[in-house]
Amino acid sequence: MAMTEDMEFPRLTPPGERMPSGNSLFRRPEELTDEQFDLLAAAWAEDELSGDALIELESVIASAPGKRERANSFRSLRLAPGPESWPGMRRSLRNSPAKTAVRRTIVPALLAAAAVLMLILSGPAGAKLKTLNNPARTTGTATMAVAEIPGSLPVIRKESPELNQATAAGKIIQPEQVIDAGKNIPAEQVIATGKIILSEQLLAPDMPEVASERTLPLITMHDRAEILAFAPATDRTLSTITMAKTIEPATLREEKNWMLRSISFLAGAVTGREKEIDGYMIANGCINGLNTILGWDMELAQVSNKSGDPVAVSFSSSLLSFTKPLNKFTP
Amino acid sequence: MTVKEYNNAVREFGDHVYRFILRSIKDSHRADDIVQDTYEKLWRCVTEIEYVAARSWLFSTAYNRMIDVIRKDSRLVDIEYYDESSLYAEESHSDLNEVLHRALETLPAAQRSVILLRDYEGYNYKEIGEITGLSEAQVKTYIFRGRVALRNYLVKTSVWQ
Numbered sequence: 135m136a137m138t139e140d141m142e143f144p145r146l147t148p149p150g151e152r153m154p155s156g157n158s159l160f161r162r163p164e165e166l167t168d169e170q171f172d173l174l175a176a177a178w179a180e181d182e183l184s185g186d187a188l189i190e191l192e193s194v195i196a197s198a199p200g201k202r203e204r205a206n207s208f209r210s211l212r213l214a215p216g217p218e219s220w221p222g223m224r225r226s227l228r229n230s231p232a233k234t235a236v237r238r239t240i241v242p243a244l245l246a247a248a249a250v251l252m253l254i255l256s257g258p259a260g261a262k263l264k265t266l267n268n269p270a271r272t273t274g275t276a277t278m279a280v281a282e283i284p285g286s287l288p289v290i291r292k293e294s295p296e297l298n299q300a301t302a303a304g305k306i307i308q309p310e311q312v313i314d315a316g317k318n319i320p321a322e323q324v325i326a327t328g329k330i331i332l333s334e335q336l337l338a339p340d341m342p343e344v345a346s347e348r349t350l351p352l353i354t355m356h357d358r359a360e361i362l363a364f365a366p367a368t369d370r371t372l373s374t375i376t377m378a379k380t381i382e383p384a385t386l387r388e389e390k391n392w393m394l395r396s397i398s399f400l401a402g403a404v405t406g407r408e409k410e411i412d413g414y415m416i417a418n419g420c421i422n423g424l425n426t427i428l429g430w431d432m433e434l435a436q437v438s439n440k441s442g443d444p445v446a447v448s449f450s451s452s453l454l455s456f457t458k459p460l461n462k463f464t465p
Numbered sequence: 466m467t468v469k470e471y472n473n474a475v476r477e478f479g480d481h482v483y484r485f486i487l488r489s490i491k492d493s494h495r496a497d498d499i500v501q502d503t504y505e506k507l508w509r510c511v512t513e514i515e516y517v518a519a520r521s522w523l524f525s526t527a528y529n530r531m532i533d534v535i536r537k538d539s540r541l542v543d544i545e546y547y548d549e550s551s552l553y554a555e556e557s558h559s560d561l562n563e564v565l566h567r568a569l570e571t572l573p574a575a576q577r578s579v580i581l582l583r584d585y586e587g588y589n590y591k592e593i594g595e596i597t598g599l600s601e602a603q604v605k606t607y608i609f610r611g612r613v614a615l616r617n618y619l620v621k622t623s624v625w626q
Contacts, residue, residue, distance in 0.1 A: 169613075176612040182605065211615050213569065213584040214562050220483035222497050226475045226504040230468045 163190040164197040171201065172208075179208035238427050249400075250393075414447060470516040475504060478520050482527050485581050489531055491570060499534060503527040524586070525596040528578060535574060561624070568618035576611035579604050 166174065174191050177183050183191060195201045229237065397416060418434045425432055430451070437446040437457065448457045466474070482503065487496040503526045507514065514522055569577055578597060582588045588596070590604045597604070 172613045172616065173609050176609040176616075177605070179612065180605075180608065207616060208612055210561075211565065211612050211619075213565050213580065215481075215484050215585045216488075216566070218480070218484050218487055220479040220497070220500055221493075222501050223475055223479045226479065226501065226508075227472050228468055228508065 163193045166194055171204070175205035175208050178205060179211070242423070242427065414444070417447075466511050466514050466516045466519060468511070470519070471508065471511050474507065474516065474519045474523065478523050479504070481520075481586060482523050485524065485578075485585060486527055486531055488566065488569065488581055488585075489574065489578050490535065495534060499527055499530045502530055521588075521592060521596055524582065524588075528596055529598075532574075561619075564619065564622070564624055565615060568615045571618065572611055572614055575599070576607045576614070579607045580611045580615075583608055 171194060174183070174187070174194075178188070178191055191205070195205060394412070414434070414436055421432050421434045424430055432451040433449070435448045435450075436444045437448055439445045444460050446457050446459045449455065479500065483496055483500045486499050487493060490496060490499075503523055506526055507519065507523060569580065572580070575597070579593050579599070582593045582596060590601045590608075593599070593604045594601045599607070
């Protein structure tokens with residue numbers, strides 16, 4: 135090995151020897167193995183070859199006829215997505231804050247209104263409403279014949295003490311009774327004749343359902359509201375007729391008690407516990423619900439005396455505070 | 466990203482991410498869970514992510530979540546290794562795409578994922594690298610090797626001569 139002395143640093147000079155068989159190491163593109171060619175072809179199919187690499191691949195392909203087809207086969211190796219769709223997509227969709235607030239407010243309000251409406255309809259007043267709205271079919275406690283007066287027909291007035299007594303006593307009135315009663319009325323009391331449709335759903339299980347249609351002098355035993363509802367406008371003079379009432383209207387107290395009993399029943403069904411519900415609990419529940427939904431800070435507290443009996447209710451909020459003594463008769 | 470944009474991201478990319486994960490792990494329930502988790506995560510940082518970046522963010526997050534799940538289940542196959550014997554089972558085939566998907570199942574998880582991202586979503590190597598955390602060179606290598614493995618599967622199963 136030759137060594138050159140410099141001023142200060144010694145330096146190595148590479149020798150001139152050459153490897154005797156160095157030329158045998160050179161390769162041609164045609165010498166690539168199939169595996170190597172495949173990798174090259176895969177890159178070519180991805181358009182990732184350029185310059186010398188592309189030239190070499192072309193030379194390989196030119197050297198062997200089957201190589202082009204082999205290289206082209208990589209171009210068809212493309213996966214296409216299937217028809218699968220994500221089943222959880224709907225769950226991941228979000229509502230805007232405004233929509234959420236509206237939904238949280240409106241939906242419970244509508245549900246509450248529906249529940250109250252159901253309670254009312256299933257209560258004593260509901261039974262009366264059904265009677266009034268469905269003259270062809272009477273349900274509930276009324277044991278009366280329902281008269282339907284077609285608008286095109288004249289209407290007469292009939293006073294029948296037997297019918298009034300029977301109705302007031304809650305007896306079932308058979309159509310024949312109505313007809314007989316109509317025949318007995320004095321001629322001067324008959325205003326006109328008309329068609330009456332008598333239909334009855336009897337509450338007593340052993341009684342047959344009565345439904346018949348007769349032409350006879352009438353008026354029967356309906357109250358004024360119903361007569362006005364079915365009479366044509368020209369017969370509004372009928373409003374002066376005093377009719378026998380067959381259903382006593384439900385009192386406010388009955389309705390209130392019915393509502394509380396119903397809410398108690400619903401609360402028991404939901405919570406699984408028998409607990410008597412009072413007005414305070416309902417009001418407190420409403421206030422807690424509003425606090426939760428709207429983020430308000432209202433409070434309703436019951437004030438009790440020394441013996442533990444509630445004597446007043448205290449309400450407080452940022453805008454209003456008051457204390458109201460409890461009526462001991464409040465259910 | 467607004468809520469509207471978030472919902473657009475659910476509608477636009479939900480199926481794509483789901484297919485990618487489903488094809489990667491072949492378990493519809495787990496795929497559903499992973500995509501749900503991914504969108505939950507997106508929702509938590511909805512104000513921090515721009516809509517334009519949401520797609521690759523979703524794929525990246527879903528991919529990482531999938532890797533976590535696979536590791537947790539001890540089902541992770543060495544990404545450099547695949548069982549060649551499973552490639553050449555004789556089977557009936559009717560549709561090339563269907564056979565290719567069966568072949569895909571035999572690939573290592575990493576190769577499978579990059580090929581799916583490339584073929585299903587058309588991502589370039591750089592984007593695939595960002596999603597999977599691989600270098601661009603690694604992505605290329607996995608794709609080329611994966612293609613060769615798919616071709617070998619087709620040849621060995623007599624789909625191709």
